[in-house]
Amino acid sequence: MEFLINLVLLLFLSAVTVAIIGVRNLFAVVVLGGAYSFLMATLLIAMDAVDVGMTEAAVGAGVSTVLLLSALHLTKTDEAPARHSNVLPIALSVLTGLVLVYGTWDLPRYGDSDTPMNTHVGAEYLERSIPETTVPNVVTSVLASYRGYDTLGETAVIFTAGIGVLMLLKGRRRREDEKEEDRS
Amino acid sequence: MEGLNELAFVLGGVNHWITVFLIMAGLYIIVSRSNMIKKLVGLSIFQTSVYLLYVSPGKIIGGTAPIISDDFAVYSNPLPHVLILTAIVVGVATLALGLALVVRINEAYGSIEEDEVYSDGDWN
Numbered sequence: 511m512e513f514l515i516n517l518v519l520l521l522f523l524s525a526v527t528v529a530i531i532g533v534r535n536l537f538a539v540v541v542l543g544g545a546y547s548f549l550m551a552t553l554l555i556a557m558d559a560v561d562v563g564m565t566e567a568a569v570g571a572g573v574s575t576v577l578l579l580s581a582l583h584l585t586k587t588d589e590a591p592a593r594h595s596n597v598l599p600i601a602l603s604v605l606t607g608l609v610l611v612y613g614t615w616d617l618p619r620y621g622d623s624d625t626p627m628n629t630h631v632g633a634e635y636l637e638r639s640i641p642e643t644t645v646p647n648v649v650t651s652v653l654a655s656y657r658g659y660d661t662l663g664e665t666a667v668i669f670t671a672g673i674g675v676l677m678l679l680k681g682r683r684r685r686e687d688e689k690e691e692d693r694s
Numbered sequence: 695m696e697g698l699n700e701l702a703f704v705l706g707g708v709n710h711w712i713t714v715f716l717i718m719a720g721l722y723i724i725v726s727r728s729n730m731i732k733k734l735v736g737l738s739i740f741q742t743s744v745y746l747l748y749v750s751p752g753k754i755i756g757g758t759a760p761i762i763s764d765d766f767a768v769y770s771n772p773l774p775h776v777l778i779l780t781a782i783v784v785g786v787a788t789l790a791l792g793l794a795l796v797v798r799i800n801e802a803y804g805s806i807e808e809d810e811v812y813s814d815g816d817w818n
Contacts, residue, residue, distance in 0.1 A: 512755055512756075513705075513755070516708075516709070517705075517708060520708060520709065520712040523712065523716070524712060524715055524716070527715070527716060527719045527739060528719070530719075530723070530735060530739070531719060531722065531723060536729070536731055536732065539731075539732060539735055540735070543735050543738065546739070546742070547742070550742050550745065550746075553746070554745065554749060557749050557750060557752075557753040557770070558752075558753055558754075558757060558758060558759045558760070558769075558770035559749045559752075559753075559759075559770070559774075559775045559778070560759045560761075561775055561779060562745070562749065562775050562778050562779055562782070565779055565782050565783070566742075566745070566782055569782050569783060569786050570738075570742065570782060570785075570786070573786055574738065574786055574789055577786070577789060577790050577793055578731065578734075578735070578789075578793065580793075581731060581793040581796060581797055582731065584797045584800065585731065585796060585797060585800040585806045586800070586805075586806055589727070589729040589732055589807075590728070590729065590807045590809075590810075592726070592727070592728070593728065593809055594726075594728075596726055598725070599721075599722050599725040599726035600722065600726075602721065602722075602725055603718040603719075603721045603722040603725070604718065606717065606718060606721055607714050607715070607717070607718040610714045610717060610718075611710075611711070611714055614707065614710035614711075614713075614714065617707070617710055617751065618751055619702075619703070619706030619707060620706050620707070620708065620709050620750060620751075620753065620755075621706075621753055621754060621755030622751075622754070623754040623755075623757070623768070625751060627751060627752065627771060627773070627774075628751075628752065628754060628771050631773060632752065632771035632772065632773050635772055635773060636760060636762070636769055636772065639762060640762055646761055646762045646763065647760070647761045647762075648760040648761070648762065648769070648772040649760055649772045649775045649776055649779070652772055652773060652776045653776045653779060657776060660776075660777075660780055661780065664780045664783055664784060667783075667784050667787055668783060668784075668787045670787075671787035671788065671790055671791045672787075672790075674791045674794065675790050675791055675794040678791075678794040678795060678797070678798050679794055679797065679798070682797075682801070685801070
């Protein structure tokens with residue numbers, strides 16, 4: 511049953527991706543992107559990653575969609591027809607796909623419990639979380655206690671990106687005002 | 695028997711195959727489309743496929759979410775979840791920066807199509 515739900519959600523995800531490739535109206539692309547993110551969030555919850563699923567639903571389907579829609583509001587909503595042939599991009603992505611399939615050949619099958627990543631460090635965190643940090647949610651204890659520096663680095667990345675966005679958009683209003691004055 | 699084993703091999707790796715398909719789709723959109731917002735959506739698909747790649751091997755059939763309780767004995771691996779939480783937030787930060795650049799380019803060139811922006815420039 512678990513496997514079946516996983517399979518169906520994966521097929522939906524691929525269908526939405528194919529639709530995103532084909533659609534030329536950017537509004538439709540953004541809305542399909544939101545559907546894609548919700549499917550991905552459901553899939554993550556089906557794979558027991560509840561914290562990740564909630565973050566993906568809030569950030570991937572919520573914040574990203576709002577950002578994309580506001581960018582569309584400030585720019586244009588239709589994609590121009592393609593000018594170049596598709597042969598090179600298709601060849602490139604198929605080549606990359608073949609190399610990746612070759613790379614995934616030896617990876618453990620879905621749902622295996624006796625793989626190195628599940629028996630070694632993952633099991634260690636599950637055992638130690640309660641005695642060492644008293645936090646029952648292991649994802650929280652790893653995020654905030656064992657790997658707190660990762661989270662600090664993440665905050666630095668968001669801060670830098672925020673400054674970048676502010677600097678890029680800062681002059682917008684001023685330039686628009688100047689345009690208005692020129693006209694009048 | 696041989697055929698059954700092969701079927702189990704293909705079905706057991708279905709998360710990997712779909713991950714590879716999503717990476718291919720994302721890469722194809724980034725390379726083939728000249729519209730910059732579409733490119734950024736392609737980049738997002740590329741990024742989300744990596745979430746699948748990380749979280750799938752941590753799932754244990756019959757396990758539950760890694761929240762310790764007396765009622766459960768088997769939990770999925772919490773470590774990939776933590777790494778992907780970070781990746782999601784960094785992904786939206788890069789998306790925001792990319793979109794700000796697109797808005798700025800649209801202001802300067804009046805277009806978000808890469809082809810038209812290039813043909814406007816002096817270097818052609």
